[in-house]
Amino acid sequence: GAGVSQSPSNKVTEKGKDVELRCDPISGHTALYWYRQSLGQGLEFLIYFQGNSAPDKSGLPSDRFSAERTGGSVSTLTIQRTQQEDSAVYLCASSLTATTAADTQYFGPGTRLTVL
Amino acid sequence: AQKVTQAQTEISVVEKEDVTLDCVYETRDTTYYLFWYKQPPSGELVFLIRRNSFDEQNEISGRYSWNFQKSTSSFNFTITASQVVDSAVYFCALRIYNQGGKLIFGQGTELSVKP
Numbered sequence: 001g002a003g004v005s006q007s008p009s010n011k012v013t014e015k016g017k018d019v020e021l022r023c024d025p026i027s028g029h030t031a032l033y034w035y036r037q038s039l040g041q042g043l044e045f046l047i048y049f050q051g052n053s054a055p056d057k058s059g060l061p062s063d064r065f066s067a068e069r070t071g072g073s074v075s076t077l078t079i080q081r082t083q084q085e086d087s088a089v090y091l092c093a094s095s096l097t098a099t100t101a102a103d104t105q106y107f108g109p110g111t112r113l114t115v116l
Numbered sequence: 117a118q119k120v121t122q123a124q125t126e127i128s129v130v131e132k133e134d135v136t137l138d139c140v141y142e143t144r145d146t147t148y149y150l151f152w153y154k155q156p157p158s159g160e161l162v163f164l165i166r167r168n169s170f171d172e173q174n175e176i177s178g179r180y181s182w183n184f185q186k187s188t189s190s191f192n193f194t195i196t197a198s199q200v201v202d203s204a205v206y207f208c209a210l211r212i213y214n215q216g217g218k219l220i221f222g223q224g225t226e227l228s229v230k231p
Contacts, residue, residue, distance in 0.1 A: 031217050043207065043221035056216045091161065098217030101168075103149065105219060107161035 002026070004108035006092050012114045013082055021077045021111045025094030032075050033095075033105060034067055038088035046090075049075065050098040082115045089113070118143045120210050122222035129198055130230050137193045137225045139208030147213035150184065150191045155224070156204040167191065198229045 005024045013019050025032045034046040045059040049069045060066070064082075069075040079086055089112050093105040119142040129135045141150065152164040165175060167184050175182045179196045195202055205226045209219040 033217060033219075035219075042223045043209075043219075045218040045220070048217050050217065056218065059218065089159070093161075095217065099213075103211065103217060104151070104163055104166050105217070106163060107153075109158075109160045 004092055004094050004106055006090075006108040006111050008111060009109065010112045010114075012116065014116050015084060016081055018078065018080045019082055019113065021079075021090050021092075021113070023075045023077070023092030023094075023108060025073065025075070025092070026106060029094035029096055029106075030072065031095045031098035031103070031105075032069055033093040034075070034077050035091045035093065036088045037091055037110070041088075043091075046077070048098060079113075082113075084115050087113055087115045118145075118210055118212055118215075118220050120208050120220055120222035122206075122208055122225050124225045125223070126226045126228070128228045128230065131200060132197050133229075134194060134196050135198050135227065135229075137195075137206050137208075137227065139191045139193065139222060141189050141191065141208070141210045143189075143210065143212060145212050145214070149211045149213070151209040151211070151219065152182065152191075152193050153207045153209065154204045155207065161207070164193075195227075198227075200229050200231055203227060203229045 007022045030051045033048040036044045047067050049055045064080045067077045089110040091110045093107045095105045121140045148169045150167045154162045181194045183192045205224045207224045208222040
């Protein structure tokens with residue numbers, strides 16, 4: 001079946017603009033995660049959703065970052081008033097569940113965000 | 117605090133050599149899960165293995181093997197008879213049982229296998 005898909009694959013924006021990144025998880029996966037990969041910080045957890053539970057937002061770096069998951073499937077990560085330090089690859093992953101033995105996360109190809 | 121350390125930033129070997137990638141983790145929790153992922157030049161993270169803290173059996177999958185030792189908090193990964201296609205960045209990651217689904221990643225080890 002299809003894996004995790006993300007769009008766009010590349011996004012170039014100007015400082016101060018808002019951007020939206022999209023993630024389509026594997027069908028049937030109830031858990032969805034966002035991570036950020038940058039040269040200086042490595043792979044960092046941002047946020048995760050598990051079914052209808054409140055999301056774990058503990059990794060979001062500032063209130064400029066937000067995410068939502070509609071209908072338990074597609075998720076959108078929004079960055080408002082982008083800054084140059086937001087430049088990174090944003091990775092989405094999904095798993096059957098978040099907290100049992102079926103917690104293996106499968107990653108999408110990522111969105112490379114460049115803030116000029 | 118939980119942490120994963122991959123002390124080897126870069127490793128370069130010649131094809132057919134064996135290579136071991138080190139992973140050391142820190143946690144006070146007794147229930148946790150360890151993972152290895154491969155990130156080839158294409159960029160997509162590929163899942164390799166998952167191990168829970170109660171299962172210290174070593175595992176072999178083809179040319180890949182993993183050595184989990186709780187006594188030294190290590191979960192090392194060995195590639196036997198390396199091939200050029202093994203060239204990638206390899207990440208070790210930790211998930212704590214009662215802290216939801218987030219993965220704590222090491223900094224990664226870039227493996228270069230030369231023909």
